[in-house]
Amino acid sequence: MRSVFVGAIRRGAPAVIIAAVAVPPILIDGYALSVAINVAQYGVMATAWAMFSGPTRYVSLATVAFYGVGVYTAALLGGSMPWAIVLLAAALSGATLAILAGMLTLRLSGVYFVIFTFSLSELLRQIVTWYEVNVHRSVGRYVFLDVAPAHIYSQLLGLLALLLALAWLLRRSRMGLALRIIGADLVVANHIGIDTAKVRVLLFAFSAIFMSTAGAIIAPRWTYVDPAIAFSQTISFEVLIMALFGGVQLLFGPLIGVASLCLVFEYLSIQFPDQLIAFLGLIYLLIVYVMPSGIVPACSAVGQVLALREKAVA
Amino acid sequence: MELMFAGLALGGLYALLAMGLTLQYGVARILNLAYGIFVIAAAFGAYVAKVQLGISPIVALLFSLPLGFGLGWALYSLLLLPLVRRTRAGPQLDIDSLLATFGLMFVIEGALLWIFGGNFYSYSYLSHPVYIAGTPVEANRLVVILVALALTLLLHVGMNRTRLGLAVRAVEVDPATAVLAGIDARTISALVFGVGGAVVAVSGVIISMFLPFSVSMATEFLMKALLVVVMGGLGSISGCLLAGMTLGFGETIVARFIDPGLTLAVNFGLFIVVLSVRPAGIFGRTV
Amino acid sequence: MGNMLGLCHVSKSFGGLVAVDNVSFTIEEGEIVGLLGPNGSGKTTVLNMISGSFRPTSGEIWYKATNISRMRAHDIVQVGIARTFQLVRVLGAFTCAQNVAAALAFHPGGAFGRAAVERIERLLDTVGLVLKADALASDLTYIDLKRLELARALALDPSVLLLDEWLAGLSGTELDDGIALIRSLRTQGLTILLVEHVMRAIRALCDRCIVLSSAVKIAEGATGDVLSDPRVVTSYLGSHDA
Numbered sequence: 001m002r003s004v005f006v007g008a009i010r011r012g013a014p015a016v017i018i019a020a021v022a023v024p025p026i027l028i029d030g031y032a033l034s035v036a037i038n039v040a041q042y043g044v045m046a047t048a049w050a051m052f053s054g055p056t057r058y059v060s061l062a063t064v065a066f067y068g069v070g071v072y073t074a075a076l077l078g079g080s081m082p083w084a085i086v087l088l089a090a091a092l093s094g095a096t097l098a099i100l101a102g103m104l105t106l107r108l109s110g111v112y113f114v115i116f117t118f119s120l121s122e123l124l125r126q127i128v129t130w131y132e133v134n135v136h137r138s139v140g141r142y143v144f145l146d147v148a149p150a151h152i153y154s155q156l157l158g159l160l161a162l163l164l165a166l167a168w169l170l171r172r173s174r175m176g177l178a179l180r181i182i183g184a185d186l187v188v189a190n191h192i193g194i195d196t197a198k199v200r201v202l203l204f205a206f207s208a209i210f211m212s213t214a215g216a217i218i219a220p221r222w223t224y225v226d227p228a229i230a231f232s233q234t235i236s237f238e239v240l241i242m243a244l245f246g247g248v249q250l251l252f253g254p255l256i257g258v259a260s261l262c263l264v265f266e267y268l269s270i271q272f273p274d275q276l277i278a279f280l281g282l283i284y285l286l287i288v289y290v291m292p293s294g295i296v297p298a299c300s301a302v303g304q305v306l307a308l309r310e311k312a313v314a
Numbered sequence: 315m316e317l318m319f320a321g322l323a324l325g326g327l328y329a330l331l332a333m334g335l336t337l338q339y340g341v342a343r344i345l346n347l348a349y350g351i352f353v354i355a356a357a358f359g360a361y362v363a364k365v366q367l368g369i370s371p372i373v374a375l376l377f378s379l380p381l382g383f384g385l386g387w388a389l390y391s392l393l394l395l396p397l398v399r400r401t402r403a404g405p406q407l408d409i410d411s412l413l414a415t416f417g418l419m420f421v422i423e424g425a426l427l428w429i430f431g432g433n434f435y436s437y438s439y440l441s442h443p444v445y446i447a448g449t450p451v452e453a454n455r456l457v458v459i460l461v462a463l464a465l466t467l468l469l470h471v472g473m474n475r476t477r478l479g480l481a482v483r484a485v486e487v488d489p490a491t492a493v494l495a496g497i498d499a500r501t502i503s504a505l506v507f508g509v510g511g512a513v514v515a516v517s518g519v520i521i522s523m524f525l526p527f528s529v530s531m532a533t534e535f536l537m538k539a540l541l542v543v544v545m546g547g548l549g550s551i552s553g554c555l556l557a558g559m560t561l562g563f564g565e566t567i568v569a570r571f572i573d574p575g576l577t578l579a580v581n582f583g584l585f586i587v588v589l590s591v592r593p594a595g596i597f598g599r600t601v
Numbered sequence: 602m603g604n605m606l607g608l609c610h611v612s613k614s615f616g617g618l619v620a621v622d623n624v625s626f627t628i629e630e631g632e633i634v635g636l637l638g639p640n641g642s643g644k645t646t647v648l649n650m651i652s653g654s655f656r657p658t659s660g661e662i663w664y665k666a667t668n669i670s671r672m673r674a675h676d677i678v679q680v681g682i683a684r685t686f687q688l689v690r691v692l693g694a695f696t697c698a699q700n701v702a703a704a705l706a707f708h709p710g711g712a713f714g715r716a717a718v719e720r721i722e723r724l725l726d727t728v729g730l731v732l733k734a735d736a737l738a739s740d741l742t743y744i745d746l747k748r749l750e751l752a753r754a755l756a757l758d759p760s761v762l763l764l765d766e767w768l769a770g771l772s773g774t775e776l777d778d779g780i781a782l783i784r785s786l787r788t789q790g791l792t793i794l795l796v797e798h799v800m801r802a803i804r805a806l807c808d809r810c811i812v813l814s815s816a817v818k819i820a821e822g823a824t825g826d827v828l829s830d831p832r833v834v835t836s837y838l839g840s841h842d843a
Binding site for chain 1: 396397405408409412416417420422424425427428533537540544573575576578579582583585586589590
């Protein structure tokens with residue numbers, strides 16, 4: 001019976017999560033809405049992250065680089081341009097940055113790619129800081145954009161829905177097959193005619209577009225941004241661990257990870273703000289040592305064991 | 315002249331920092347991302363010893379060697395070896411060890427933040443000037459330079475003149491073949507992680523002597539050590555010294571003549587350029 | 602009849618080590634040519650350069666009228682050259698059918714999805730794996746892995762096939778089957794360059810042979826002549842007992 005239960009969770013979870021995430025914004029109050037916005041924002045980024053890093057096994061820490069670029073695009077252009085143009089500009093800047101970074105990292109092996117993406121985020125933070133201090137003459141800036149939280153939430157949901165739909169299509173497409181082959185064996189991929197370099201760069205850009213757009217959408221939520229907030233490395237680390245926690249092999253895996261960890265982080269950041277980072281570390285260790293493929297496969301494995309035991313008892 | 319000593323001290327420190335990392339990564343093929351936080355932890359250790367227990371940093375330096383070695387050894391044997399076994403040292407090891415050492419980094423960082431908070435710490439030790447050829451140099455900087463040089467020399471001799479060093483180099487070049495010569499790559503890796511741990515501990519104590527430090531500097535030290543490792547070429551002790559000095563002097567010069575706010579940007583920019591143009595290292599041999 | 606593949610003064614060095622030194626030869630359409638030589642003589646390096654795994658340090662490689670020396674692996678596949686690997690490389694987590702489907706999906710003459718089903722079956726049938734279509738590649742025996750690699754190479758619709766010790770490790774009837782299979786490929790119009798140590802297969806299959814020793818070409822000609830060439834015999838003695 002329990003295995004049936006686990007199976008039901010596995011099949012039903014996506015539906016439950018979508019329902020939970022998509023609760024009409026009008027129905028929920030300010031605090032719940034801010035949590036929901038957070039879940040939606042991390043949902044976009046973790047799904048986009050898993051889209052690239054899942055099949056290619058290139059662990060990217062550039063998430064916050066793209067996100068921050070989006071935030072700053074909105075902060076700079078938001079006052080003077082129509083919102084649609086702002087979002088488009090954010091998406092384009094993210095894609096451009098990703099294509100450049102992607103082309104520079106083609107020859108790098110796994111570990112160096114991680115360091116490169118981390119450095120890229122840090123470099124952007126330093127450059128923006130320097131620019132703001134020396135040219136703008138103030139390290140932070142105020143973002144006065146009148147967008148209601150409920151509106152931000154629906155935009156993020158729209159983005160998430162678009163991303164999931166595209167990710168679903170991608171999985172069934174030729175490109176999706178190419179990605180699985182690249183993840184399995186790069187040499188084979190090259191020798192059956194896949195332009196692995198192109199696929200990798202395109203996919204990196206594709207996932208970056210969603211991260212940057214999420215950053216731009218969320219920007220009006222903060223009235224004040226500075227580089228330390230917009231380019232906080234913690235965001236990259238959180239997105240990474242949420243995606244892995246849920247499991248990157250499944251379309252809805254990252255979302256499950258986001259839904260569970262966002263709430264946990266939310267609770268901890270209020271109750272134990274000083275221990276949050278140590279807790280993040282523990283989750284990293286938990287994932288590596290206890291459930292390397294994420295919580296959903298781990299649950300179904302436990303389910304199988306339980307089912308076997310029940311059979312043995314019967 | 316003053317600039318030269320500042321550059322030398324910083325360069326020596328960076329070289330020292332990178333040496334432990336290059337040994338660990340070059341031999342065990344595992345990038346220890348918790349490296350930076352260990353450095354900071356050692357600096358806090360020296361701080362507590364000096365300020366609360368009244369132990370001289372020089373004494374702390376001596377104690378830190380075996381302690382760091384033990385911790386490094388334990389890190390490899392307890393946390394990383396299971397991963398090496400599980401992945402059979404395949405490509406998944408890269409990702410797993412990355413996550414594990416990141417996790418460890420956060421746990422220690424969290425613990426340090428909890429105990430010490432996010433402020434900068436420093437204490438005064440040997441900060442009186444010594445005159446060398448008429449130029450005043452803070453005595454602690456001289457200690458930094460001397461310790462860095464001594465350790466470089468020690469490691470260089472250890473690697474190139476001893477039987478154990480030969481075994482280490484054999485594993486570095488080809489772990490599979492080293493086994494045929496009766497060398498156990500895993501024992502050597504654990505040993506090298508221990509040596510790296512000792513270097514970390516010494517670096518941390520030294521940093522506490524002449525720089526204010528805070529928990530948040532851990533990633534900065536990690537990145538600088540990585541930068542030097544990549545520039546110097548993996549596993550090369552002399553490459554470390556050369557690259558470390560280049561970075562130390564470069565930073566001192568940028569800070570003095572251009573803009574101190576740009577030093578970090580220059581660091582990471584340099585890193586990205588090196589990684590994309592010459593991943594095998596500027597001074598490194600091609601593998 | 603025309604030149605399918607031509608190497609023109611091709612060299613490759615890794616650091617200071619010269620792996621292939623000034624090698625030239627041509628292969629005509631429909632030929633089966635053996636590339637022989639002791640271990641480490643540079644045979645696999647030649648295949649790697651032709652298939653685009655890496656570029657020659659100097660010299661040119663031509664496919665018909667196209668200079669492919671600077672092309673990357675995936676473009677060379679599109680041109681019409683496919684290869685197998687000395688150390689078998691299949692996608693272990695994929696089934697046999699999926700492995701073949703993967704190779705059909707990324708070239709203009711290929712197929713994807715439902716359109717590919719029939720071709721996958723035909724290709725698996727050609728190599729004798731049709732009954733194992735749904736078996737995971739990681740569960741296959743060594744012989745079957747080799748068959749699967751060949752099916753994958755054929756799925757790329759090549760006109761030139763590079764086989765890197767594809768017959769190694771086969772014996773008795775398996776070897777006879779393998780030889781018959783390669784022979785049947787030639788009748789379908791394929792041009793084949795094979796790196797091989799199995800003398801029985803070389804004698805049975807190859808019209809001509811090219812022999813490398815220590816990175817240099819030391820002999821080329823009809824199989825019988827080449828195998829009795831004293832220089833070839835010397836280069837093999839002690840290093841390979843064929």
